[in-house]
Amino acid sequence: MxxxxxxxxxxxxxxxxxxxxxxxxxxxxxxxxxxxxxxxxxxxxxxxxxxxNSAAAVLSSSQNRNSRKSVFIAWLTAGTLSSSGRLEGAFREAEKLGVQMEFCNIRRSNDLKAVIRSLYARGCDGVVLGRGMALIAGQEDWSRFCIVSVEEGLFEEGVDVVRSSLFRSTYELLWRVREVGYKRVGVCLREHDPLHPDDATRLGATLAFQTAEMAHAERIPPKRISLMHCKIAEELIPWVRKYQPDVVIGFSGAELWALRDGGFPVPEGLAYVALHVLAAERGPLAGYQDNLEVYPPYAVRVLFEKIRHGVRGLSDHPQQTLVLPPLLQGESCPRLN
Structure with a gap:
């Protein structure tokens, strides 16, 4: 038979x-x-x-529960010591999952091989490739570890990536400020030549929003602002005076301080919303919580799920987990409350 x-x-x-x-x-x-x-x-x-296979699933679940406390992961960055200060959420998530987590900053690319050997010898189960790793990780052997990245540049190398849904978050932020009554919405992007991929995505979301949601007379051309703080005010102020937006969408707190120093009463005469709000700026700023504070818990959770299922090395079909940062209230745009 x-x-x-x-x-x-x-x-x-x-x-x-x-x-x-x-x-x-x-x-x-x-x-x-x-x-x-x-x-x-x-x-x-x-x-x-x-x-x-129900029996296998029960056995696997039991084994995972019994071995949960022994899971060891590492968060790797390259040349960005400041990143360790934004991983509180990742450490809290690891603790909640019963995972031991260690932060390691690689100052020189030549040190990466030694770090990998050390982690493997110590029984590391998985690594999160953080900021700067996309530049140095591509030639290494990751087959011994479960691996997740927060840098999109590694996606094409077969690494699962946790990143922001930039188009969606930008579009929804523009829709939100429009919903509460602001009609003339001015958007500032960082000056890069060529335009940084993140800002290119935000520019696309801005143009799509203007076409779909705004009357032609209300549309304001996006402004590209210098990365140098000393030049932000001299580039931003003439643009605001010319187009007279009633709300400015900027990148961080630098534009807010420039507007106030330039004589614009914020929020009394002009509202300001940031695409990235750091923890220390949550009082004065309104806008999206900084991605570097939002990604880490998600990355740890995704990595833990992969470890539970015994995944190692690079993937033939890498996946992207898209994260939408929470919108934070602040005095620079009180009408968002």
């Missing part, structure tokens, strides 16, 4: 066009998987007649 072949997880993954880890997380209801990906995986499982 012919026996029916057992459909394995890797066959479902191949049918859905995603990694085995993503397939496992999707079928186990993990929040780290995007809804459209979960739907595709579930459809592939139904098509192939995949049956979850």
């Amino acid at each position: 012919a026996t029916m072949s057992v459909i394995r997880l890797k066959e479902v993954a191949a049918e859905a066009g995603v990694s085995i880890a993503t397939t496992s997380m999707a079928l186990n209801g993990s929040s780290a998987v995007k809804p459209d990906t979960r739907i595709r995986v579930e459809a592939a499982a139904r098509k192939l007649g995949y049956q979850k």
Whole structure:
């Protein structure tokens, strides 16, 4: 009598066009998987007649619970010591998950091999590639670790990435300030030549919003502002005087201080909202919480999910987890309250 072949997880993954880890997380209801990906995986499982091995799942769950406290991960950055001060959320998330986490800043690219050897010898289960790692991580062997990145540049190398949904967050911020009554919305972007990919995305969101939501007479051309603080005021003030926005969307607190120093009463005469609000600026500033404070907990959670499912090395089908930063209230735009 012919026996029916057992459909394995890797066959479902191949049918859905995603990694085995993503397939496992999707079928186990993990929040780290995007809804459209979960739907595709579930459809592939139904098509192939995949049956979850309940006994194996129970054993795996039991083993994960018993070994949870022994998980060890490392957060690596390259030449950015200041990053350690923004990882409080990551350390809290690791503690909540019962994970030991260590921060390591690599000052010289030549030190990376030694760091990798040391982490492996100490039983490190996974690493998060943080700021600056996209420039030095591409030639190393990551097969021994579970790996996640917060730098988009590593996505094409097969690394799962946690990043901001820049287009969506910019569009929703513009929609929000429009909803509370601001009509003339001026957007400032950082000056790069060529334009930085992040700002190119924000520019696209701004132009799309203006076309869809604003009358032609209300549209203000976006302003590219110098990265040098000493030049921000001399570039920003003439633009504000010429186009007279009733709210300015800037990058950080630097534009707010420049507006006030230039004689514009904020928020009495002109509102200001920032794309990045640091913890220390939450009183005076309104806008999105800085991404470097938002990404880390998500990255730790995604990495932990991958470790639980035994994933190691690079992926043939890397996934992106998109994060929408929370909108914070501040005195520079009280009408957002």
